[in-house]
Amino acid sequence: MADSSQYLTVGALTGYLKAKFDRDPYLAKVYLTGEISNLGNRKGRHLYFSLKDPDGKSVIRATMFSYASRLKFEPKEGMKVLAIGRVQVYEPSGSYSIILDQMTPDGIGDLFLALNQLKEKLSQEGLFAQEKKVLPLLPKKIAVITSPTGAVVEDVAKTVERRLPDAQVILLPAVVQGEGAVPSLLKQLNRIDNLGFDTVIIGRGGGSIEDLWAFNDEALVRKVAALKTPVIASVGHETDNTLVDLVADRRAATPTAAAELATPVTRQNILDRLFELKTRLVVAGRQTIAQRQQVLDQIVNRPIMQQPDRLYAAYQQEVDQLTSRLGRGFSRQLEQKQYRFQQAKNSLVKEQQQLLRPYQEALALASTKLDLVSPLKILSAGYTIVKGPKNQVIKEKADLQVGDRVHLTFADGEVPAQITGE
Numbered sequence: 001m002a003d004s005s006q007y008l009t010v011g012a013l014t015g016y017l018k019a020k021f022d023r024d025p026y027l028a029k030v031y032l033t034g035e036i037s038n039l040g041n042r043k044g045r046h047l048y049f050s051l052k053d054p055d056g057k058s059v060i061r062a063t064m065f066s067y068a069s070r071l072k073f074e075p076k077e078g079m080k081v082l083a084i085g086r087v088q089v090y091e092p093s094g095s096y097s098i099i100l101d102q103m104t105p106d107g108i109g110d111l112f113l114a115l116n117q118l119k120e121k122l123s124q125e126g127l128f129a130q131e132k133k134v135l136p137l138l139p140k141k142i143a144v145i146t147s148p149t150g151a152v153v154e155d156v157a158k159t160v161e162r163r164l165p166d167a168q169v170i171l172l173p174a175v176v177q178g179e180g181a182v183p184s185l186l187k188q189l190n191r192i193d194n195l196g197f198d199t200v201i202i203g204r205g206g207g208s209i210e211d212l213w214a215f216n217d218e219a220l221v222r223k224v225a226a227l228k229t230p231v232i233a234s235v236g237h238e239t240d241n242t243l244v245d246l247v248a249d250r251r252a253a254t255p256t257a258a259a260e261l262a263t264p265v266t267r268q269n270i271l272d273r274l275f276e277l278k279t280r281l282v283v284a285g286r287q288t289i290a291q292r293q294q295v296l297d298q299i300v301n302r303p304i305m306q307q308p309d310r311l312y313a314a315y316q317q318e319v320d321q322l323t324s325r326l327g328r329g330f331s332r333q334l335e336q337k338q339y340r341f342q343q344a345k346n347s348l349v350k351e352q353q354q355l356l357r358p359y360q361e362a363l364a365l366a367s368t369k370l371d372l373v374s375p376l377k378i379l380s381a382g383y384t385i386v387k388g389p390k391n392q393v394i395k396e397k398a399d400l401q402v403g404d405r406v407h408l409t410f411a412d413g414e415v416p417a418q419i420t421g422e
Contacts, residue, residue, distance in 0.1 A: 138167075152205065178214075
């Protein structure tokens with residue numbers, strides 16, 4: 001019967017192998033190439049999957065802890081990668097796996113892959129297809145978001161000064177490279193719409209994809225797309241393309257080109273246009289004057305204008321005729337009125353005489369009777385009326401005294417007298 005002390009437990013064997021693996025310097029840092037397989041749940045902090053050879057004959061489990069902060073791309077099933085990590089034995093199951101520290105796509109940079117993945121995501125959202133804003137023709141305030149130490153703002157300022165001196169170029173300094181670039185750029189972009197800028201230029205000089213990576217940041221790209229102010233992107237050189245370039249309203253290869261886009265109408269354009277309009281106005285004015293002069297000459301040369309009395313002669317004749325007709329009509333009406341008036345007067349006189357005849361006859365009879373007893377009738381017979389000093393009629397001698405002045409009334413008048421004796 002064999003000695004049982006020679007036999008190892010499964011745990012002892014697994015522990016021995018784990019110790020061997022841990023002490024082996026060749027397994028402490030292993031460089032592997034393979035394809036991602038069995039990609040596990042990526043909702044947690046850690047990533048679990050397998051690496052296999054292209055022919056699928058060999059497979060090793062792989063784990064990357066806190067993968068979100070380590071990877072700059074999104075791993076996908078079947079993707080070929082280059083991985084660096086350490087091999088370890090998992091004692092509970094007796095299996096071995098590789099714990100990855102780094103992983104990059106094989107044959108393509110991780111930044112470039114991440115860029116393409118983000119680009120595809122934003123493209124599917126329609127961010128790059130949204131309607132571009134129109135650049136103002138005559139901007140008054142142009143913001144430039146860039147490094148204060150670079151040549152971008154200087155090139156923009158010189159170009160704007162040359163093309164449109166009245167436009168104001170304002171620098172909003174920002175970090176354009178490194179870890180602090182995105183927060184710095186976002187800080188300045190958040191101010192744009194509230195400061196009344198007409199156009200904003202954002203950019204920097206050329207560089208590697210790592211240098212320009214801040215302009216591929218998702219938050220920065222979305223902010224540029226959401227701005228109400230038109231944005232001109234001038235990031236890198238002509239061959240460099242970032243996501244900010246794709247969402248900007250216009251893209252310029254150089255700062256000078258960006259400044260030219262920001263000032264589509266130059267001061268010289270305005271002067272040329274004014275000169276053109278002035279010339280056209282003068283020509284149009286002369287043509288109008290010539291046309292009006294021609295019309296005026298035609299009017300002046302009309303016979304009626306040469307002999308203006310002909311214009312009102314007919315009217316004067318008509319006025320004379322109407323005046324004559326009016327006079328004759330008035331005369332006829334007046335004669336008719338006079339005739340009627342005379343008839344009415346005669347009729348009235350006759351009626352008056354008829355009405356007064358009885359009264360006249362009665363008056364004549366009364367007058368005759370009155371005349372018979374009239375004092376004047378008596379006086380004409382030789383009688384005299386004596387009136388005393390108080391103009392009273394003297395009827396008796398006793399009413400008078402010597403020296404009284406009296407008035408003697410005869411048929412033909414009065415005579416004063418004085419009583420001189422009895």
